[in-house]
Amino acid sequence: MANFTTHIGVAASAGAVIAASGLSAQLWPLTQAPAIVLLVALGGIMPDIDADKSHSTRLIFTVLAITAALAALALTQTSLSWLGATCLALGLYVGIRDVFAVVFRALTRHRASWHSLLAIAGVMFSTVTISFRCFGQPARLAWSDGLAVALGMLIHLLLDECFSIDLEGARLKRSFGTALKLFDYRRPYATALMASATMLIMPWMPRWPF
Ligand SMILES: [Zn+2]
Numbered sequence: 001m002a003n004f005t006t007h008i009g010v011a012a013s014a015g016a017v018i019a020a021s022g023l024s025a026q027l028w029p030l031t032q033a034p035a036i037v038l039l040v041a042l043g044g045i046m047p048d049i050d051a052d053k054s055h056s057t058r059l060i061f062t063v064l065a066i067t068a069a070l071a072a073l074a075l076t077q078t079s080l081s082w083l084g085a086t087c088l089a090l091g092l093y094v095g096i097r098d099v100f101a102v103v104f105r106a107l108t109r110h111r112a113s114w115h116s117l118l119a120i121a122g123v124m125f126s127t128v129t130i131s132f133r134c135f136g137q138p139a140r141l142a143w144s145d146g147l148a149v150a151l152g153m154l155i156h157l158l159l160d161e162c163f164s165i166d167l168e169g170a171r172l173k174r175s176f177g178t179a180l181k182l183f184d185y186r187r188p189y190a191t192a193l194m195a196s197a198t199m200l201i202m203p204w205m206p207r208w209p210f
Helices: 004-024 030-050 055-075 082-107 117-133 139-162 188-204
Strands: none
Touching: 004 030, 004 055, 004 139, 030 055, 030 082, 030 117, 030 139, 055 082, 117 139, 117 188
16 A cells, blocks of 8 residues: 555645645635645545555544544634633543544544445545535635645555455455445445434535535
């Protein structure tokens, strides 16, 4: 499978191309372009979130923790005092980065449920919803954010499959077929949980704007 540098490098490059293309096609404003690059790059390492002690895991949980803290600050602007909002944001940051990450690693297995098209749908729908509900992005930009993460994740799965082909020996490695799959059919409970969570998010998403 591809390593961290390859994953983030290829995804960030693809993100830059997509961001520039969307800009010239007037799909989004200039302020959205950096977000598209970052989200495609983040999607590019997202499926390795379950790899124990990897660069990807640490980076993804740090980004998730920062996103949650910022979302909390945005959502509690009017309902909490400055001190209360800051304590909540700090609690979420530490909780996600140092507690939830450890529990998540203990409960998941690498290259299982998170290397699947179902996981891509779940993460895409969550991103669209968070972008729309927590950060007040208009539907069009919220969907662009979600599609950017989904593209990054798809690139990751395709890269993993490409690295499963041993070109010199002209044969397929044992890992071939484990990265790009519809869902993790060997773990029905994890798959059912992921499918249910994905469906629960759907009513909160804005309508498809394109
Ligand atoms: Zn992978």
